[in-house]
Ligand SMILES: CC(C)(COP(=O)(O)OP(=O)(O)OC[C@H]1O[C@@H](n2cnc3c(N)ncnc32)[C@H](O[C@H]2O[C@H](COP(=O)(O)OP(=O)(O)OP(=O)(O)O)[C@@H](O)[C@H]2O)[C@@H]1O)C(O)C(=O)NCCC(=O)NCCS
């Protein structure tokens with residue numbers, strides 16, 4: 001029988017595919033177009049996900065052997081390099097980090113308790129950043145020039161966008177009579193409305209992030225009112241492309257949410 005960590009690593013891959021194929025998503029690569037990413041395509045992202053898949057399987061094995069965090073970090077750095085060399089892109093850079101962290105956190109807690117997991121993520125992130133060498137990344141430039149913390153803040157706070165925003169939005173929509181279709185878009189809306197996305201900031205500054213957040217709130221309202229939220233997202237995709245706006249952080253956190261919901265069984269339809 002597959003171990004809990006092995007199963008979670010497979011669900012983390014599944015979550016990233018579900019995010020990729022969710023259509024439409026403003027500014028992001030989906031089944032219709034590559035949004036504001038001229039250097040990306042669906043095929044490239046699928047190639048990149050093969051690397052992510054190998055990486056997560058290796059992280060699960062490393063954790064099962066009881067290796068230290070430094071071993072998993074090394075695997076993350078190697079996966080980033082392989083992604084650049086093989087797929088010619090950094091499209092899953094954030095996800096390599098976040099998914100590895102969640103897997104490592106799961107190895108530290110006895111049960112699937114989300115509060116405990118968030119605390120374990122925060123502890124591991126603290127250890128990681130205590131030893132990380134400063135890098136000249138888009139995220140570090142934003143952190144230097146503003147108060148936004150991006151993926152670093154998200155990890156250090158124990159993934160509040162996952163446990164405190166996306167998952168409650170999904171569950172609230174289902175509990176209120178919605179279905180998995182509407183619940184997924186309620187989750188996307190919540191993430192757009194709340195994530196401090198350094199990709200949006202890097203591409204279009206504060207106005208860009210404000211647009212993503214406002215659109216997230218509108219999406220949430222449309223889902224609630226059963227309006228044409230698919231039409232709205234398709235229209236916003238055109239607007240984002242015209243501004244070169246995107247939301248890579250939202251994409252990574254959505255993938256993580258899909259992965260966790262697949263892992264808990266909440267994406268499965270009840271047997272009749
Ligand atoms: C700690 C690292 C992840 C480095 O982080 P840092 O912030 O310093 O570096 P960035 O290069 O900016 O990458 C961070 C990526 O995180 C995503 N992200 C952004 N905001 C958030 C957020 N609030 N919450 C969560 N995640 C967030 C985002 O990734 C997505 O967008 C990508 C495209 O972004 P960008 O590179 O800026 O792309 P372009 O606009 O196309 O750029 P240009 O071509 O114009 O330059 C896409 O990849 C999405 O995934 C940010 O990009 C770290 O890299 C690290 O130390 N990793 C190694 C160790 C490791 O992973 N170990 C395993 C853990 S156990």
Ligand SMILES: Nc1ncnc2[nH]cnc12
Pocket residue numbers: 019020027028029030037040091092095248251252
């Ligand atoms: N669908 C997507 N489009 C662009 N960048 C991404 N990073 C993660 N998922 C993405």
